[in-house]
Amino acid sequence: MEGASLDTHHSFCVSYKPSEDRGLDMHTDDSDVTLNVCLGSEHFDASGLTFCGDIGSGTHRLVSFQYKHQLGRAVMHLGRRRHGADDIRAGHRLNLIMWNYNQEYRASAAFRKRVFEREHTRPDTVCMSFTHDRDYEEVSGNERPDRKFATTAWCPPPQAEYEGFVGSPGRYGHVDPMHRELPLN
DSSP states (O other), X not given: OTTXXXXXXXXXXXXXXXXXXXXXXXXXXSSSEEEEEEEEOSOEEEOOEEEEEETTSTTTTSOOEEEOOOTTOEEEEXXXXXXXXXXXXXXXXXXXXXXXXXXXXXXXHHHHOOOOOOOSSSOOGGGXXXXXXXXXXXXXXXXXXXXXXXXXXXXXXXXXXXXXXXXXXXXXXXXXXXXXXXXXX
């Protein structure tokens, strides 16, 4: 399992202000285990984390938990857990992020095996990613901030689409009735 032993890390800080970076689109981390520590400031409003399911599970785009940052507190989660930083409304929030890795796990067949279960249902709006989700506009009712993401979006892969899925082909180009990926034209 990815968190059994952690032997390397990559650390960085993120800063959220209403006039600068307000939040972060839904994503998974390039880590096995992530530690997120709220460093400051004392006065900020909103900018929590919304967690959805684990990537590849049939529920990975359904809400599982909403976390409210508090100065001096940390949250730890698996890197494969879908999450996003909610938009900050006031103040300034600074966080230390530590992406931790288990090299033995990363060399294993379990890590290399990327299987996606069929999604159980239409995703929750709050779990949508304008960057990654092929059905972002249909589910959220919003236009993507940048149209280029409609052609590069990958989620869900064709074989994992929920019943009634409507969305862009994204990076898959065209999808045949057998749900095999076909090259982009």
